[in-house]
Amino acid sequence: MELLKTVSSTATIRFQDCDPFNHLNNASYINYFMNHREDQLIKAYGIDIYDMARKLGKSWVSNSNQIAYIKPVFLMEEVHIESQLIAFDTSNLKVEMRMYNKEKTHLKAIIWCGFTHFNLLKQQKELHTKAFMSLFQTILNPIEESQFDNRVDQLRFSSTKR
Template sequence: MNKQPIGERTIRFQDCDPYGHLNNSKYLDYMINVREDHLIHEYDINIFEMAQVQKKAWVVGHNDLIYMRPALVMEKVKVKTAMIDFNDRYVQAEMIMTNEAETHIKAVLWTKFYHFDIAQQRGIRHTEEQMELFKEMALLVEQQSTEERAKHLATALKVAVA
């Protein structure tokens, strides 16, 4: 199982500020969209179908986003995603945006998604089947905060590139 798939995107003009930098809020869009693609294509988890058919979903409870370098208009970027934590009520995903050559980090996002019953409008527990899948999917990280993780990744990348 690929615990850390990578997706590619091109930064679009309409998502940028007058300086040609990706707008701060758009980092979330690009990174979450890549994660959604990975859930479908890598793990066969279609969150949209789940919401419509089973009336179950995950809702964002927390985002922590570290901006390190600007993503520029028409630049190709890569987004690596992984599940880094979970319990019976939430999953936490990590999304790392780099330049196309993967020589520097643009941003690191940690998002905590809570499992939710749409019909009953309340939080719910994951099923045993989901918990087993999450154990296989999880990429455990040592760092306890997004800041620590961003520093660790940047340092590791400098060593690898040098």
């Protein structure tokens, strides 16, 4: 079975995640992105990061986030979220996630998340196993842009052409 390089899901924006203007709260975007990625890791790749943490004492921790809010997301709006691994090395991952309206005609937000493989028992960075390195090589879906702001501009431009 061929593994997906880009995974996607939908979510409905809930009341508790919105500000008084019925917009998705800026901090809540990250929760929707992270929930999407965690669910898709299990579904698409069989990786349960919480089970790994319990059984092996190893998982990934966030080390950076770069986010751009493009268009507002509203209460009870259904959004389409997709993500892909855009870079990795022996201990780190970089994932791009994009949030669109349900029809994928309007980009709502984009985030680049950095993760470090971490040994929770030793409280130190951990090297990826050979199996993980092989998986990451298989699902890697790099992008041309290496600068976040340039990527945001590229996606904004391409979404206006739809």
